[in-house]
Amino acid sequence: MKWIPVALMGVAAFLGSLLGTLIANPLYARDPSSGMAPFLFNLVAMIVYLVVVIAILAAIPFAFLRLAWVGRRTEFATSMALGATRSELIRRARVEGLRMGVFASIAGIIAGALYVQVGPFAEHGWEPFTSQGLYPLVAVAWLLVMAIVIATTSAIYGIAMSSMTRGTPVEAATAVVADSASERGLGRLREPGRGIRVVLALFAFAWVVMLVDRLTNIGRVDFDNAAETVWLSNTVGVLAFIAAISAPVIGWFVLRLTAEALTGPVARALRYGTRGLGARSFAADGLMQRTGLRTGAVMTMAIVAALSTATLGTYTLGDHLNYTAERLNAPVAVTSYADGFFAEGPNPHPDGLEQTALDPSLLAALSADSRIHVVPFARLRAGDPYEYTELWPDGRIEESTRQDTYLAVDVAASDAVVPDGYRLLGLSDGTFVAAGEGNYSNVAVNMRGHEIVVAGVSEPVHPFWSSSRDSVVSLDWARERFGPAPISGALIYAVDDTVSVRAVVSEYVTPGQAYTYSHNEDYGVVMLSRAPLGASGTVLLAGLIIAVALIVAMSTASQRLRRREYATMAALGATPASLRVAPAIEAAVTASIAIVTGVAVGLTYWLATANPYLMSPGAPIDAGEALWHLGAHLGLFPWTSLAIGALVTVASAALASLVFGASMQQRTPVEELRTAMKEGVS
Amino acid sequence: MAKKTPTAEAATALKARGLTKTYGSGEAAVTAVDHVDLDIPEGVLTAVMGPSGSGKTTLVHLLAGLDRADAGQVWVGEDEITALGDKQLAQVRGRVVGFVFQGFNLLQTMSAKDNILLPLRLNGIPRDDEWLDGLIDMLGIGKELSRKPYEMSGGQQQRVAIARALITRPRIVLADEPTGNLDTHASAEILAHLRQSCRELGQSVVMVTHDPTAASYAGRVLLFVNGRVDGHITDPTPASVLAGLDALAGVQR
Structure with a gap:
């Protein structure tokens, strides 16, 4: 080892x-x-x-x-x-x-x-x-x-x-010291010393600043007045970093207190209803023995469980968000206008929602076709035009004048493509799905404190980044804020892979009636390479291996430390079967406590940080949306994988202890006592 | 199942035949118990004496069923414990035999009282408060009951270990240096109690000791050297025990 x-x-x-x-x-x-x-x-x-x-x-x-x-x-x-x-x-x-x-x-x-x-x-x-x-x-x-x-x-x-x-x-x-050291450790938790008080104070201060930033968005950088705001942003950033690095210290104490708090009741429950001293009682006695070694191993295992859970959640959600965004990237768009997102073109339009309507009969015909999904939208142009220089992979340099262009999408219609897809990406009133330069839209996004400016009137919106290729706002919200507007375009999706959207659309669109755009597969597409096992699988496997190795090592060490105790009990009449099974129960319970504690902490951390409406500075304060995302994320979490991982860990712990315990019980009490003496076990 | 011995030998509490135990192998092999035959009668306090390294501790471990013999048989009463399975052997250890370890082997995480009561809990035996109180009074450990072993002196731990061995009222008590850490007065008190138990309750006690005075409390002293019983002294006195030990000095390898 x-x-x-x-x-x-x-x-x-x-x-x-x-x-x-x-x-x-x-x-x-x-x-x-x-x-x-x-x-x-x-x-x-x-x-x-x-x-x-x-x-x-x-x-x-x-x-x-x-x-x-x-x-x-x-x-x-x-x-x-x-x-x-x-x-x-x-x-x-x-x-x-x-x-x-x-x-x-x-x-x-x-x-x-x-x-x-x-x-x-x-x-x-x-x-x-x-x-x-x-x-x-x-x-x-x-x-x-x-x-x-x-x-x-x-x-x-x-x-x-x-x-x-x-x-x-x-x-x-x-090893008396191990017990007393552990007690001292707990005492430290209950009556923190100066060092821990400093960490706690720093942690609390950093989190207060982060909370204030969340509520007031003080750390935002205004692109127009960067010099005035960048110091504040940097300060908040440094404090956020402090909060992040002090989080494990706090997490350690939270995990430890939780694990300690769970151990007593579980041990008592284990002992409940036992007559005499059987395997369950021995295991309960073992659990009640607080040693620094056990605490350390349990804590480490809990940390592994917490990290695995948080990472598993993060990867799974990330994968799902990417998948959702990819699904919402329409292969074809039909529009009433020809100038895309360029400010200068053959048909310049004013700021605000596009007023040229897509031919209603065309929209109706497309909507009636069962081979495709149609998501109507209205184009929204905002802000001042700006010069845009693009460096193409082949070395060409292209300059143009552009203006922020959003798609105000009929969210209810998009639910037919991916149910609650845009909502999952964070879209609600006062937010937008940010994509920068996309297929049918283009927005120069301020990371925080973004505003949509139409005719001199600015509307604050919070950007949520995703791998969506278009910047999207809600159609209902856009009409409410920027006035009435007709449907000026439609995003077209295939119902299944056998359908060619372009071919279907060409059946309906007659020359001069509307413009058809399709996104270029060679442009702006980022294919994410994935490990054969999948990111979440890799994380789970790594966590599993470490957790199993830890629990096996801990169980073995724990039994070695209790060798003399077990031998004495055998000498006093304890049955070999109960002494064989007790370590397995103890190891399984210990692993379960560590896993439950770690998963609870990891899950809480992930749910808090992944929720776009909880800790994102500048995001609308909307309890309803926050709760909806909480539920959605819980629904997406790979519970089965987690349960399998946890079961494998607990079973491995029990099995390893059983094997080691059996090898111990094959020997006589005196042989065990002799070995204990050799190993210095008191 | 245990083999039964002839009825004629029923008055023997503990019997060994051809008992052998060797540690190591080849040239490094040491025979700690070498083809020992012995009979421990019921109701007698028997002391085992001999030089250091003579195999006394190994002998009592084998007699108590705590260690596995390489050869030979041990009977507790009429039951041959060397033929018992693990489960039956555990029952013998828990209900028939009480053992006092040289190193006490108290469980460090339990209080003195819990240590004393441990055999009862292990074997599902109801607690007899009168017997418990009597033991506590006799051993003078009333004030130590709530203390953990590491908070007690060696002598106090030894008294707790003796109480633990006696709590189940075993038919046979095997004790490895039970008074080694006690002062003369406490030793005398405990030895007197053990002798009394033998006489009045028919209990059989086998104790390993180096102390001729302690051995003089016994009804019989077995002299043990080089893994063998080299003689015995009936109704010993400190002087006769010393003489017996002096005679052994010339025999030891």
């Missing part, structure tokens, strides 16, 4: 190396945007994020290391009893961590660098060396990754040793 922490840090180095190497792209790749400025920007971003991410993920190798060192507790205590100071032991552990960090980082970095060259990019084929002299600079990124991984590994070893040698040599050897 002692190699698991090193392997995990190696994986961290591998990921860091991937990031570092990708800054300059693979050697054969051509990237016209490469240059020193983006390189440095990416490098700084990488360092900032990597430090935070590795610091959070370091909890996992730390937990494994403590579990691996359970059997060495007597060795440490004996060293102390023979004159070694605690600080000396910690220093030695740090040096060992340093060596392991060097080993892990070198292996991980080499693997990561090689993977970038031969991995997912290989499918693009080999091209001559095109990297623009940046590649040697990637060594800087590698060195930084190495430094971070080595420092973290060394710190993990030092902290683990520190936690295992607390107290006198006798206390360290007998």
Whole structure:
């Protein structure tokens, strides 16, 4: 087990190396945007994020290391009893961590660098060396990754040793210290010390600022007065970052208190109705024994469960939103106007809703065709025209004058294409689905504090970004705010894949009656590559592997620590069957508590952050929409995958404990006592 | 099922034949108990004495069914425990035999009182408050009942361990150095109680001890050396025990 922490840090180095190497792209790749400025920007971003991410993920190798060192507790205590100071032991552990960090980082970095060259990019084929002299600079990124991984590994070893040698040599050897340390830890939670109070205060302040920003949108950047507002935006951004990095600390305490609060009642419930001392009672006794080791392992498992749940939710929702947006991207649009979203053209129109109606008979005919879905819209033009320069992939530079163009869509009609599709993307009164430059619309979007200006009158709207290719507002809302307007176009969708929308439309549209647009498949389409397993599957699998490994390691360590206890009970008449089954029940209950706690926290975090109406600064405050999204997101969450993952984890925990427990029970109480003595178990 | 011994031997509480236990293998093999035959009569306090490393602790572990013999048989009363399955053996440990470990083996997470009551809970035996109070008074642990083992001295832990062994009123008590951590007065009190139990309740007690004075409370002393019974002393006195031990010194490997 002692190699698991090193392997995990190696994986961290591998990921860091991937990031570092990708800054300059693979050697054969051509990237016209490469240059020193983006390189440095990416490098700084990488360092900032990597430090935070590795610091959070370091909890996992730390937990494994403590579990691996359970059997060495007597060795440490004996060293102390023979004159070694605690600080000396910690220093030695740090040096060992340093060596392991060097080993892990070198292996991980080499693997990561090689993977970038031969991995997912290989499918693009080999091209001559095109990297623009940046590649040697990637060594800087590698060195930084190495430094971070080595420092973290060394710190993990030092902290683990520190936690295992607390107290006198006798206390360290007998693990009494583990119990009292755990009690001290709980005491800290109930009566926080200065350090925790500072973190709590910082966290509270940052969240208050974020809440104020949510309600008042103080952090928005006004493009016209950027100099005046950018400092505020940056300040809010920094505080948001503080809130984000202090969240895990708070999350740790929340998880721990919840897990502790659950353990007592569950143990009592487990014991309820048992006569004498059977497997359930033994398991309950085990659960009531609070040790630092168990707490650490449970907490780590809960963190893994929380991260897996939040990531699973995020990926699943992201996938679904992308799918929804793609489905709403109409292959064909029929319009009453010919000038698309260009301000200058053969048929210039004033600001506001388009007043030229699409031929009603054409609209009726199209709507009556069962092979297609028809979503009527009115075009909305707003804001001042602006010069637009576009760099095409083939090197052409195109300049034009454009004006913000929205599609005011009949949302009820779009529900036939994807039920509640636009609503899921965030669309409601006072918001718009933001797409920037799309197929049939074009909007220069202010990230926050966007306004639709028609004839000098501005209407604040909140943008919700998605992979939709058009900027969409609600038709009813647009008519209410900008006056009456006829239907000036229709988005046309196929009912199924066998239908050619273009062919169907051509049956109805006669020359001069309307204009037909279809989006160019070669333009503006971003195909997202997906892992064979799917992003959510990959996340779940990774979380599952870590959780199972943790629970197995914890169960084994827990049983080793209780070896003497079990042997004594066997000597006093406990049946072998009950002693075999008890650890399995204990492990299953422990895993369940960790999973329930982690899932609850992860789900809460995901639901809060994914809801467009909860924490998005500047979004309309609309409890109804917030609740609707809450329900929709809960409905989209892959409960089955989560349940399978949880069951596999709990079953693995029980099985591993059963196997280990059975191996223990094959031996006599005296043999077990002897082994316990050898391992320093009191 | 347990094999039954002839009725004529019913007065024997504990019997061993050809009992053997070896640790290690090859040249490193050490035979801790070497083809031992012995009979422990009912209602007698028996002391086992011998030099360190002579195999006394292994012997009592085997007699109590706590360890597996390589060869030989052990009978508790009429039941051959070396032929029992795990479940029946657990019942013997829980209801018939009481054991006092040299290292006490108290459960650190339980209070002294819970430790004492543990065998009753494990075996579903109803609690007898009068018996419990009597044990607590006799052992002088009334003030320690709510304390955890790590909050008690070695002597206090030893008294709790003795109370735990006696709480089920076992027919046979096996004790490994039961007075090793007690002062002379407390030792005398406990040994007197054990002897009284043997006489009045027909309980059989086998105790391993290094203390000739403690051994002198026994009705019989078995002298154990090199894994074998090398003789016994009936109605021992401290002086006769010392003499017996001196004689063993020349025999030990």
